[in-house]
Amino acid sequence: MYPQINEKAGLNDAPPTYDETIRQQPYPTAPTAPIAPSTGYIPPLPIQTQPQLHQQQQQPIILVQTLHPLGPRPCTLVCPSCHQQQKTKVRTEPSLKTHLIAAILCFFGSCCCACLPYCIDTCKNTNHYCSNCNAYIGMYKK
Structure with missing residues (x-):
C-alpha cells in the first residue's frame, strides 16, 4: 500500500549545504568589453518641431443689460429674450415668509386666520414674465 523507501538513496539525495x-557560481560571467575613455562631450539630440497652427482667438461678446427694479406691480421694460419693450405679466407665489406667518398664526391659536397669508398678495413673492414670449424676467421678494 505504501511505497517502498530506499534508505541508501535517501541519504544521497540530500540538498547541498549552504x-x-x-562556493559555486550560479551564473557564468559574461566577458566585458573595454570602455573607451569619455571626452566629456555628448552631442545634442536633434529637436523635432511640429508645425504651429495659428488660431484666431474669438473676442468675447460683452452684453450690457440694464436691470430694471422690479416691484409688486407690472412694469414696462425690454425683454432680454425677445428684445421687445413690453409690460410684464406678474404671478404671485407663496414664499418662506408666507409659510412662517401662517405657522405663527396657527401656533398662537388663530387656526382660522392661518390661511390669510396665502390669500394676500403682499405676503407672497411676485414673479415677472414677458407678456410677448412668456420668458421669466425676475422676482420681487417681499
Missing part, C-alpha cells in the same frame, strides 16, 4: 552552494 557552504557548497556559496
